[in-house]
Every structure is written in C-alpha cells, then in structure tokens.
Amino acid sequence: MSPIVELKDVRKSFGSLEILKGVTFAVNKGEVAAIIGQSGSGKSTALRCMDRLETIQGGSMSICGHKLEDEKIDLKALRRDVGIVFQSYNLFPHLTVAENVMLAPRLVKGIKRAAARQIAEAVITKVGLREKMESYPEQLSGGQQQRVAIARSLAMEPKLMLFDEVTSALDPQLTGEVLRVMEQLAADGMTMILVTHEMGFARKVADRVIYMKDGKVHEMGPPAILKKPSTPELAAFISEAAEH
Amino acid sequence: MTYEFDFPAVMAYWPLLLEGIWTTLRLTFFCTVFGILIGAICAIIRTGGPAWARWMVGLYVEFIRNTPLLIQAYFLIFGIASMGVRLPILAGAVIALTVNIGAYTTEIVRAGIESINRGQLEAAECLGLSRFQTYIHVIIRPALERVYPALSSQYVLMMLASSILSSVGVEELFGISNRIQSDTYRNFEVFVVLGVLYLILAIVVRAGFSLLGLALFPRRRKLGTPL
Amino acid sequence: MNWTFIVSLLWGLWGTVVLSGLTFLFGGIFGFIIAIARISPVPLISKATAVYIEFMQGLPLLVLMGLCFYGPGIFGYDSLTPLQAATFALTIYASAYLGEIWRGCLQSVAKPQWEAAECLGLTRWQRMRTIILPQALRIATPPTVGFMVQIIKNTSIASLVVGYAELSYNAKVINNSTFQPFLYFGIAALMYFAICYPLSVQSRALERKLNVANR
Numbered sequence: 001m002s003p004i005v006e007l008k009d010v011r012k013s014f015g016s017l018e019i020l021k022g023v024t025f026a027v028n029k030g031e032v033a034a035i036i037g038q039s040g041s042g043k044s045t046a047l048r049c050m051d052r053l054e055t056i057q058g059g060s061m062s063i064c065g066h067k068l069e070d071e072k073i074d075l076k077a078l079r080r081d082v083g084i085v086f087q088s089y090n091l092f093p094h095l096t097v098a099e100n101v102m103l104a105p106r107l108v109k110g111i112k113r114a115a116a117r118q119i120a121e122a123v124i125t126k127v128g129l130r131e132k133m134e135s136y137p138e139q140l141s142g143g144q145q146q147r148v149a150i151a152r153s154l155a156m157e158p159k160l161m162l163f164d165e166v167t168s169a170l171d172p173q174l175t176g177e178v179l180r181v182m183e184q185l186a187a188d189g190m191t192m193i194l195v196t197h198e199m200g201f202a203r204k205v206a207d208r209v210i211y212m213k214d215g216k217v218h219e220m221g222p223p224a225i226l227k228k229p230s231t232p233e234l235a236a237f238i239s240e241a242a243e244h
Numbered sequence: 245m246t247y248e249f250d251f252p253a254v255m256a257y258w259p260l261l262l263e264g265i266w267t268t269l270r271l272t273f274f275c276t277v278f279g280i281l282i283g284a285i286c287a288i289i290r291t292g293g294p295a296w297a298r299w300m301v302g303l304y305v306e307f308i309r310n311t312p313l314l315i316q317a318y319f320l321i322f323g324i325a326s327m328g329v330r331l332p333i334l335a336g337a338v339i340a341l342t343v344n345i346g347a348y349t350t351e352i353v354r355a356g357i358e359s360i361n362r363g364q365l366e367a368a369e370c371l372g373l374s375r376f377q378t379y380i381h382v383i384i385r386p387a388l389e390r391v392y393p394a395l396s397s398q399y400v401l402m403m404l405a406s407s408i409l410s411s412v413g414v415e416e417l418f419g420i421s422n423r424i425q426s427d428t429y430r431n432f433e434v435f436v437v438l439g440v441l442y443l444i445l446a447i448v449v450r451a452g453f454s455l456l457g458l459a460l461f462p463r464r465r466k467l468g469t470p471l
Numbered sequence: 472m473n474w475t476f477i478v479s480l481l482w483g484l485w486g487t488v489v490l491s492g493l494t495f496l497f498g499g500i501f502g503f504i505i506a507i508a509r510i511s512p513v514p515l516i517s518k519a520t521a522v523y524i525e526f527m528q529g530l531p532l533l534v535l536m537g538l539c540f541y542g543p544g545i546f547g548y549d550s551l552t553p554l555q556a557a558t559f560a561l562t563i564y565a566s567a568y569l570g571e572i573w574r575g576c577l578q579s580v581a582k583p584q585w586e587a588a589e590c591l592g593l594t595r596w597q598r599m600r601t602i603i604l605p606q607a608l609r610i611a612t613p614p615t616v617g618f619m620v621q622i623i624k625n626t627s628i629a630s631l632v633v634g635y636a637e638l639s640y641n642a643k644v645i646n647n648s649t650f651q652p653f654l655y656f657g658i659a660a661l662m663y664f665a666i667c668y669p670l671s672v673q674s675r676a677l678e679r680k681l682n683v684a685n686r
Contacts, residue, residue, distance in 0.1 A: 051370055079372040090367035094386040094463050094471055103381060104371035136463055149367075156371060310620065310667035311660045312627035314639050319660060322652035407531040411631050411643075418533055432545045435537035439530055446529045 004029045004064055004160060004191050005050065011058030012045055019045045021215035022059065027208065029159075032192045034202035034223075037212035038237065043195045046212070047164050050193070051084045064159050080108070083153030084162040087169050089145045091137040091152070097124065098133040101152045108156070123151045127181045143174030147181055154185075161185065163194035199226060199241055211237065254433045257424045264420035265441065271337060271416055272403045272449060278342040279402070280395070283349025284384065290350060291357045292379075301350065308347035313408050316344055321412045337406075337414040345402045352394050356387030389461045390471045396453035403449050404442060417441060476645045476655060483641030484662050490626045490637055493558045495619060498565025505570030510577055512595075520570070527567035532625055536560040536632045553636070557629035565622055572618060576611040577603060613678035620667045620674070627663075638662060 003026035012020035061068040064081040101120040105111045127147040167175040211219045229235040317340040368378040410419030508520040540556040588598040630640030642659040
C-alpha cells in the first residue's frame with residue numbers, strides 16, 4: 001500500500017533563500033509522525049507545503065494522492081483531505097465555537113444548518129468542550145481555543161491532520177489538555193504529522209520521529225532514536241531541549 | 245436688550261419642521277444604505293482588486309476627501325440638470341451625498357478589512373472555503389462589526405452635513421426653515437430651534453445606529469466588548 | 472472659457488485662504504485653551520468643557536453660522552460682516568474639534584511620562600511646559616494638518632447663510648450666468664483639491680514618520 005504522504009527530494013526557496021534542500025520521507029496511513037528540529041530547520045515550511053500554503057520548487061510531494069509538484073492542482077479536493085491546526089489557533093472571533101466548527105461543513109460541503117450543528121456537536125464533544133458551544137473564542141483559554149481549532153478541522157473529516165507547533169503558544173499547564181486530544185485522535189487511527197517541541201509526547205505517541213536540520217532530514221526512525229540518537233547533532237539537540 | 249424673542253411664532257410652523265425632519269431622515273436612510281454598499285465594494289477593490297481598479301478607487305477617494313461637499317453637490321446636481329436630465333430633487337441629493345459618504349466609508353471599511361488577521365485567512369483557505377466565501381464570512385462580516393462604531397459616527401456627521409444640500413433646493417430640515425425665515429423674519433429664533441432639533445436628531449440617529457448594531461452583531465449584543 | 476470668470480474664481484480662492492487662515496489662528500488659540508481645560512483636574516471645568524465640545528460637534532456648521540450672523544444684532548451689537556460672522560462660527564467649530572484632537576494628543580503622551588515628571592518635583596504647569604507639551608506637539612502635528620483640510624473645505628459653507636465671497640460663492644454666481652456647471656464647478660473643485668491634497672499627503676507622511684519614530 002502506498003504511503004499517504006510521500007516527499008522525495010523536496011526543495012523550497014523564499015526568493016534567493018533556500019529553506020528546504022531536498023527533504024525525503026514517507027508516512028503511512030494511520031501513522032503518527034513527529035517532526036522535530038531547531039527553528040530555521042525548515043520543519044514548519046515543510047508542513048505548510050503539504051497543505052499548499054507554500055509551493056515547492058523541486059522534488060515531488062504526494063499528499064493523499066494529490067501531486068503537489070504540479071502547477072495546477074485541485075486545491076479544494078486537497079483541502080478536503082487535509083486538515084491543519086496552527087500555532088495561533090486562528091479561530092474566527094466573531095463566531096461562536098459552534099459556528100466556527102459549522103462554517104466549513106455548511107459552506108464547503110453544502111450541509112444544512114441542522115445537520116452541520118449535529119456534526120459540530122459530536123466533534124466538539126470529542127475534544128471535551130460541549131458546554132462551551134455557544135461561547136466566543138475570547139471567552140476561552142488558549143488550550144480550549146486550540147481544541148476548538150482541532151474540532152474545526154475534524155468536522156471536515158480529513159484523511160490527514162497536520163499540526164504546526166500547536167502547543168508552543170500555550171502556557172505549560174494548558175498544553176496537557178491539547179496533547180490528550182491529539183493522543184486520542186492518534187488512538188482512533190488518524191494519520192497525523194506534527195511539528196513539535198514536545199519530546200515527551202513524540203516519544204509516547206509517535207510511530208516515527210523525523211529530525212530536520214538545515215532544510216534536510218538529518219535522522220529518522222522510531223521514537224527510540226530520541227533515547228539513542230545515531231547522529232551527534234540529534235544528540236545535541238535532544239540534550240539542549242531537555243535543558244529547557 | 246431691545247429685541248423681543250418670539251419663539252411661538254416659529255414653533256407655529258411645526259408641521260413644516262416635521263416635514264423637514266422627515267426628509268432629513270429619509271435622506272440619511274437612503275444614503276446610509278447606498279453609502280455602505282459603495283464603500284464596501286470600493287474597499288474590497290482597494291484591498292484586493294487589479295491595479296487599475298485600485299488606482300481608480302484611490303482617485304475617487306482622494307478627490308472627494310479633498311473637495312467640499314458643497315462643490316460636489318453643485319457639480320453633480322447642476323451638472324446633471326445641464327445635461328437635460330430631469331431628476332427629482334431628492335434623488336439628486338441622495339446621489340451627491342452618497343458619492344460623498346461612499347469615499348469616507350471606503351477608507352473606514354478598508355481599515356477594517358486590513359485589520360483582519362492573516363492567520364484567519366489561512367485557516368479559512370485550509371478549511372476549503374472559496375475566495376468569495378472567505379471574503380464574505382471571514383473578512384467583511386468581522387470587518388464591518390469592528391468598524392461599525394466609526395461608521396455610525398461618520399453617518400451621524402453626514403446627517404448633520406445634509407443641511408448643506410439646502411443650497412441646491414432640497415427641502416430637508418435646514419432648507420425648509422428658509423420658508424419660515426422668509427415668513428416670520430425671526431432668523432435667530434429659527435436657528436436656535438434648528439440647533440435644538442439637530443441636536444435631538446443626532447441623539448436619535450446615533451441611538452438608532454446603536455440599536456441596529458446590537459441587532460446585526462450578536463457577538464456585540466452578548467458580550468458587549470469590541471471585536 | 473472666460474478669463475474674467477477665472478479671475479473671479481481666483482479671488483474666491485483668496486477669500487477661502489483668508490478665512491481658513493483666520494479660522495486656524497483663532498480656532499487654534501481657543502482650541503488650545505479648550506484642550507487644557509478638558510484635562511483640568513477640576514471636575515467642573517473638565518465636565519463643562521466636555522459638554523461644550525459635545526454640543527459644538529452635534530450642531531451643523533450652517534446652524535452655527537446662522538446663530539453667529541444674526542446673534543450679535545439680537546443682543547444689541549452691530550451686525551457682523553460676512554467675514555466676521557464666518558470667522559466667528561468657524562472658530563467655535565474648529566476650537567471644539569481641535570480641542571478634542573489636542574486633548575487626545577496630550578493624554579496619549581504616555582502616562583509614565585506624566586508620572587516621571589511628577590516625581591521630578593515640577594509643578595503641574597512646569598511639567599506641561601517642559602516635558603508633556605513638546606512631545607504632545609509632535610503627536611499632534613499629523614491630525615492638526617489633517618484638520619486644516621477640514622477647515623478649508625468647511626469655508627465653503629460661508630458662501631451660504633452669511634454670503635461671504637469665497638470660492639464656492641463665486642463659482643455659484645458664475646454658474647448662475649453661464650450655466651456651465653461642469654466647467655466652472657470643476658475648476659473650483661480642482662482649486663480646492665490643489666490646496667487640500669498636499670496637506671492631506673503631508674499629514675499622512677508626518678503620521679508615518681511619527682509611527683516609525685515611536686517604535
């Protein structure tokens with residue numbers, strides 16, 4: 001069975017600055033992959049390319065069967081298969097939690113309001129925020145807002161979920177509630193790729209850890225590599241991360 | 245002081261004053277509706293349209309904001325008449341006032357649009373919303389909610405400025421008061437009465453916009469905080 | 472296109488400039504007084520000033536003009552000339568708006584500055600003069616230049632009610648005899664544009680520079 005995500009020698013530049021210098025890895029259906037690395041290593045850029053928020057200049061990238069190296073692709077179909085959660089949640093402040101989650105199913109899939117509300121209710125309950133359905137984002141804590149953001153993406157029933165440092169902007173005591181939701185998602189069989197600094201989470205939940213450095217995959221393997229890295233750079237990175 | 249005030253003489257004309265108030269309110273209503281429409285469309289063009297269209301809107305806005313309403317009204321209303329087009333007086337007034345307020349509205353709505361966080365546009369894009377859907381639901385709706393107080397102030401000011409259209413024959417409150425002045429020669433009293441009436445109108449119109457805002461923006465109604 | 476008419480328009484433009492200058496002068500002086508009064512620690516003064524500002528901002532300028540034109544005669548003074556009445560009305564109008572603008576600028580000089588000045592043991596007036604005002608002046612320049620544009624545009628209203636011969640008045644008179652509205656009102660509009668646009672641009676440029684400096 002072919003991998004749901006397959007990157008082969010992906011290159012990406014911003015103007016004259018090359019950020020991705022040949023990234024290669026694959027993720028299978030149902031797997032959870034954690035991408036770690038210093039800031040500037042290109043990990044967020046690689047993730048954003050997967051949902052076509054950036055275009056690639058070289059190599060090939062196959063996401064859920066869509067070939068992202070092509071100039072023209074069916075963006076709508078791609079975004080239907082891929083869900084992404086951002087570091088800054090990006091909830092719509094003028095809508096309630098329920099309306100935030102219902103918006104895309106209603107507008108993109110044409111689902112009627114009543115049915116959309118049921119979908120929203122189910123998915124908001126899943127992230128544990130049913131009692132906040134009629135609240136506005138500004139009334140929620142950071143962790144709650146991030147869980148709503150996850151619910152908002154889940155409501156579209158994606159095949160792949162991308163997480164871009166989703167706990168980095170949260171107070172430490174709020175990261176737990178978000179990580180628990182993500183753990184549950186993984187247990188339910190969702191294919192997930194996360195860019196993260198949470199080593200503990202990666203060790204516990206990921207099937208594969210990808211360490212990126214200077215725009216390339218430097219080391220890759222099962223979570224065990226976090227305990228026993230093969231390369232000195234990864235070892236240095238881990239010990240530095242442990243100090244914080 | 246040898247002058248004897250005679251307010252009752254002026255107040256006897258209250259049916260006329262009421263007529264004038266009604267015309268002012270009608271003017272305000274139509275110009276608000278069309279003004280916001282034009283302003284929103286121009287603001288959208290200004291923030292995302294092709295270069296030539298952006299340039300044209302820019303020219304329109306700069307020209308209106310740097311010339312007096314009076315000259316704009318003279319230009320449009322006498323101009324249209326000189327072309328042989330017979331336009332009802334009120335229609336001409338609505339056109340002139342709308343063209344004027346549209347430019348100011350454009351700038352206000354534009355500020356609102358530009359204040360929308362880029363991250364939300366990305367989120368909408370990644371959820372699969374089309375450009376058009378994103379514009380309406382993620383940009384315009386919150387932008388309008390955000391700039392609504394500024395818009396309301398602007399439109400109350402427009403209501404006060406509508407008095408200028410008396411110069412082209414519109415019988416709104418100020419214009420109709422000319423009749424009272426020529427009848428009674430009580431110019432000062434008339435102006436005092438006008439002053440009081442406009443102050444009341446300003447309060448009423450402002451309150452009207454407030455209530456409208458609460459009806460249109462549930463978030464504002466429930467939370468009471470600005471967006 | 473008749474040259475006499477163009478000359479008439481230019482004279483009107485001069486009338487506009489004169490009225491604008493007088494308004495800015497007197498409106499500025501009173502506006503400053505109002506701004507200071509508005510932030511006075513004496514509640515009666517600041518409240519009364521606030522009411523005055525609200526009042527003046529809620530009246531159409533035309534009504535103000537009428538009151539200023541016919542008022543003096545009523546109260547036993549000599550009638551004012553059109554220029555005097557227009558200046559009177561526009562001064563009241565401008566002082567209310569400038570007062571508000573400048574109040575905002577005074578208050579936006581960061582609170583720590585006020586507190587630091589207080590800690591230095593200066594009297595209230597010394598604080599104002601040496602620390603707050605210079606900074607407030609910088610902040611106030613862009614919106615003040617912007618408001619100048621409003622003053623110039625509003626002088627057009629002096630052509631009604633009081634009949635002062637500025638640009639709009641002369642243009643209307645010309646139109647009454649030539650019936651070429653697009654031409655002569657168009658030229659008048661361009662003349663207004665020619666003096667207002669540079670001020671608008673300058674105001675925006677000053678604002679940008681200010682924002683950069685504040686970072």
